[in-house]
Amino acid sequence: MIAKEIKKPASKDDIAAHAKRVFTARDKQILANHEPIAETIALTFGKGCEVVIHSLEDLGKSIVKIFNGEVTGRVLGAPITDMGLKVASKAVDTTESVIGPYFSKTKTGKPLKTTTMIIRNDEGTPIGFLCINFDLSISLVQFLADFSPSAETTASGENFAPDxxxxxxxxxxxxxxxxxxxxxxxxxxxxxxxxxxxxxxxxxxxxxxxxxxxx
Structure with a gap:
């Protein structure tokens, strides 16, 4: 498990050291295919769970999709983080698909539990990440609200059969x-x-x- 550190944007010099890559249409489609997965995770775990899809094509504008971005205050087009750069470097030399979980914090001091999935193209080359950042400071009231049925939702009676x-x-x-x-x-x-x-x-x-x- 990686030690806690501050989640902050990578410096311009660090980003410049990583040359921009030209993605194929297929690379971009693979990243886009992960968007419903990211949305599903965000909807399941609520407002305290930020889910981000990073593209490694342009690290200065790496966020191509984000849900519950208020957790870290980031938006579409935000750069990769310094931790993201470390993961990007490690991804090239590993066959691992998942990095973490590890703990970090935002620049405002908000504690996060993070897990990162490496997204690879058809050739096995890393092209992006799907990152889950869970806000450990979320209030109990908000947590219960996210995990309790609302007036608009009803139990489905789904049958979880073993066979x-x-x-x-x-x-x-x-x-x-x-x-x-x-x-x-x-x-x-x-x-x-x-x-x-x-x-x-x-x-x-x-x-x-x-x-x-x-x-």
């Missing part, structure tokens, strides 16, 4: 329970509705599900 048999079996049980509450419907019609509802839930897209339902 296909249980997944299909639970889906069938759910539909049979729901249909049993309906009166005035013949057994044949109930079966038809159960099958229709299972199809709507895409259960039959799972290999072997037809046999499991029939059995």
């Amino acid at each position: 296909v048999g249980e997944l299909v079996g639970q889906a069938v049980a759910d539909e049979l329970d729901a249909i049993s509450r309906i009166t005035g419907v013949s057994p044949t019609e109930k079966n038809r509705r159960v099958v229709a509802n299972l199809e709507q839930r895409s259960i039959f897209d799972i290999k072997g599900s037809v046999e499991l339902v029939a059995g």
